[in-house]
Amino acid sequence: MELVILSGKGGTGKTTIATALSELAKDVVRIDCDVDAPNLYLFYKGVDIEKKDFYGGKKAVINEHYCNRCGKCEITCKFNAIKDYVVDGFLCEGCGTCTLICPEKAIKLVEDKSAETFITSTNKGIISRAQMNIGSDGSGKLVTFLRNNGKKFNAKDTLTIIDASPGIGCPVISSVTGSDAVLLVTEPTKSGLEDLKRVTALCMSFELFIMICINKYDINYNITVEIEKFVAEKELELVGKIPYDDTVIKSINELKSIIYYENSEACRSVKEMWVNIKKHIY
Known part of the structure; x- marks a missing residue:
C-alpha cells in the first residue's frame, strides 16, 4: 500500500x-x-547506508581542441547557454542542437549529475x-x-x-x-x-x-x-x-x-x- x-x-x-x-x-x-x-x-537520527550519484540528463561540452570558433553553436542555442565558446551548465537544457550544427563535431552531450540519492537507516x-x-x-x-x-x-x-x-x-x-x-x-x-x-x-x-x-x-x-x-x-x-x-x-x-x-x-x-x-x- x-x-x-x-x-x-x-x-x-x-x-x-x-x-x-x-x-x-x-x-x-x-x-x-x-x-x-x-x-x-x-x-x-539515522545513518546513510547507501549513497549513489543520480544523472538526470545531459549537458553540452565543447572540446576546445576541435572547435574552429565559427560561432554557429552560440547563434543557434535558444537558451543562450553558449558564450565565447564555453557552455554554461546552468542554462544548458541538453537539447543537443549545438551538436548537430557544429561542423567540426567538437560538441558532445555528457551525463550530468543532478543529485545524490540516499537510503537512511533510522530506529x-x-x-x-x-x-x-x-x-x-x-x-x-x-x-x-x-x-x-x-x-x-x-x-x-x-x-x-x-x-x-x-x-x-x-x-x-x-x-x-x-x-x-x-x-x-x-x-x-x-x-x-x-x-x-x-x-x-x-x-x-x-x-x-x-x-x-x-x-x-x-x-x-x-x-x-x-x-x-x-x-x-x-x-x-x-x-x-x-x-x-x-x-x-x-x-x-x-x-x-x-x-x-x-x-x-x-x-x-x-x-x-x-x-x-x-x-x-x-
Whole structure:
C-alpha cells in the first residue's frame, strides 16, 4: 500500500502530517519525494547506508581542441547557454542542437549529475531521499528512482508513505503514478482552495482514491465551508480537520513529530484522522 501525501501549494503542513502519520503507522517505509526541498529526514537520527550519484540528463561540452570558433553553436542555442565558446551548465537544457550544427563535431552531450540519492537507516525504519545539486531541476525520473529504491526495503509489503512535492508538476505526477491512495492537505485560504481543485483534478485523472485533510481549518471558517462543499461535490473523503495550534511550531523547531505533544489539539486531531484513514487503506 502506497499512501501519497500531497498539497496543491507549499506551506499547508504536508510534511508535518506525513511525519505524524509515519509515526502513528510505526511499521512503514518513508520516501521523501519532495526533491526540491527534502526535509523529512530532519525529524530522524539515522545513518546513510547507501549513497549513489543520480544523472538526470545531459549537458553540452565543447572540446576546445576541435572547435574552429565559427560561432554557429552560440547563434543557434535558444537558451543562450553558449558564450565565447564555453557552455554554461546552468542554462544548458541538453537539447543537443549545438551538436548537430557544429561542423567540426567538437560538441558532445555528457551525463550530468543532478543529485545524490540516499537510503537512511533510522530506529523507525528507512528513508529514501535525495539531495539535489544547486541549480538542478526536480525531475520525475529522480522521484521514480527514489520510489523504486525504497521498495527494495519493503520485503513485508508494509505501508509506504510518500511525502510528495507541492503542486501538479512532473515530480508530483511521478509520485502518484501507480500509487494506491492520496491524502490532499489543504488550508482554508483562497489560494489553498484553488490549488486543492487543481491537484484534485490531477489525482482524479489517475483514478486514485482521494482523502482530504483541512489543516488550520479554524483560521477561516467561511473558506473551510467552501472546501467541505467541494469535497462533497466531488464525492471525496474528508478524513480530518486540524485546528491551528502553536504547538506545531514548537514541534517543528524541536524536530519532533506533533504526535508526541499529548496536550496538543493538533495531536488529538491527527490521531483521529489516522483512525479514519486506516478504515480506508487497510
